[in-house]
Amino acid sequence: MNTKFCINCGNEIPKNSVFCPKCGAVVKTDSSNKEESEYSNKQCIYCYQKIPKNLKYCPSCHPKFLNNYTLNDREISKNSNFFTKLFSNITNSISKYSKNIDQKVKGVNLNKINAVDSSILSRYGIDKTFIIATSVGIVVALIGGYIWSLISIGTGYEIGFMATGLGILCGFAVHVSSGQRKGTPFLQIAIVSSLFGIIMGKFFVAHYYLNEFVIETYGAYLASQISPYSWFYIKSAFMIMPDLFSGFDILWGILAILGVVKILNKGED
Incomplete structure (x- = not known):
């Protein structure tokens, strides 16, 4: 052997x-x-x-x-490398933590969160619809007020029921642009837009008469040197606006608000 x-x-x-x-x-x-x-x-x-x-x-x-x-076994020798043990502990901790996070995320009902958010947004109007309705109300108020001022200047009379119609038009525009949503936020937008349209109509009339006054007083040449959109014209027009208001304007404004309220009542969505 x-x-x-x-x-x-x-x-x-x-x-x-x-x-x-x-x-x-x-x-x-x-x-x-x-x-x-x-x-x-x-x-x-x-x-x-x-x-x-x-x-x-x-x-x-x-x-x-x-x-x-594997590193997850409990049979690692006492003489094994310290960093190997440390890596094993870190790996196990991360694995357990990630599992806990997954379980918490899966337990969250996203539908309930979305429902709460939708309720808050619809109640206070803090959403895209609110912004769109506000923008449309401002634009319609400016355009309607300008058209009303042209009619008033052209005829020489401020037709009161047109102011009421302007206010109702602004409220209707807000109502349509908001997807026919009803509630206090959109009612407030419609009322403010209607009053803003009436005020801007008065402003355009005041601006026109101010420009005519400057032309008659200082001449067309000097008047042309000042921009109609300058701060001088804007400030002066607002200063003479109170002289253009009367008790009937308050009546037309109230009628406009009543028309807006009829379109957008206080019923919630």
Whole structure:
């Protein structure tokens, strides 16, 4: 019987063994009975010895199957690297934290949140519809007020019921642009828009008479040197506007508000 010895550590190798039980070196015998040692890049996590190729366990200490070993196992050796343990703890913590977050997110009822948001927005009008309705109300008030001023200047009379119609027109525009929504926010927009249209109509009339006064007093040439949209004209027009108002204007304004209220009542959505 030929006795084999490991060429790596010199330990005696059993007859039927193909590796050294001490160092793990694989023994290969060719036709010349020469022995060679072959190692893989794997290293035992318990004894830190190199592990032979084609083996799933360390032959030096005990047959621990490496394929079943992961960082999450509790069988990490006390002598294993500190950073390996730290990495394992961090990985486990992140995994548990992410699972908790997923469970909390899945437990949230997004429909309830959207319903609450929609209720708040519809009640206070803080949404796109509110902005659109406000913008449309302002634009219609400016255009309507300007048309009313042209009619008043052209006829020489301020037709009162046209002021009422202007206010109702602004309220109707707000009602249509808001998708026919009803409620206090849109009612307020409609009322403010209607009054704004009447006031702007008076402003355009005052601006016209002021421009005529400047032309008659200083001449057309000097009047042309001042822009009609300058701060001088705007401020002066607002200063003479109170002289253009009368008790009937208040009546027309009240009638306009009543018409707006009839269109947009206080019923909620």
